[in-house]
Amino acid sequence: MEEKEIMSFKDENGNKVDFEAIAKIYLEEQGYLLLSPVDEKCDDMFAFRIDINEEGNEELNLVEDDKEFEEIKKEYKKLLY
Template sequence: MLEQKIMTFRDDNGNKIDYQILEQKLINKTEYVTMAPVNNKADVEVFKIKFDRDWNESLIQVESEKELDMVRKVSSVKF
């Protein structure tokens, strides 16, 4: 059985939410992460991993329908 990868974030109210990383893919030189809240696997979200010039990592939520379609085409996760 594969080990579940969990990341914890805080929502706008400061509440902790655990997300399970479902998949990570490199598409056109951009790294995408597909994840869902542990308590709601149907609520899949897609993020881009970005690095600043000091190699600090940040996640940017993908909202563009065109970009989401591109990720859907190569993803094994159905969303």
């Protein structure tokens, strides 16, 4: 059985929220990480752009642009089929 990769973040209220890493996608040279909340009541998926900050470390930034998100979803569907 494959081990799940769980990542924890704080929401806007400071509460810990756990996400499962679903897939890593690349569009051209830009990397994206798809995460889904571990909470069983929620089956949403979120896309985070993997950016490199000034210190050279990876930084996850939520994709808020609808067009960019649709391109990521299209690429993810290609992986499924």
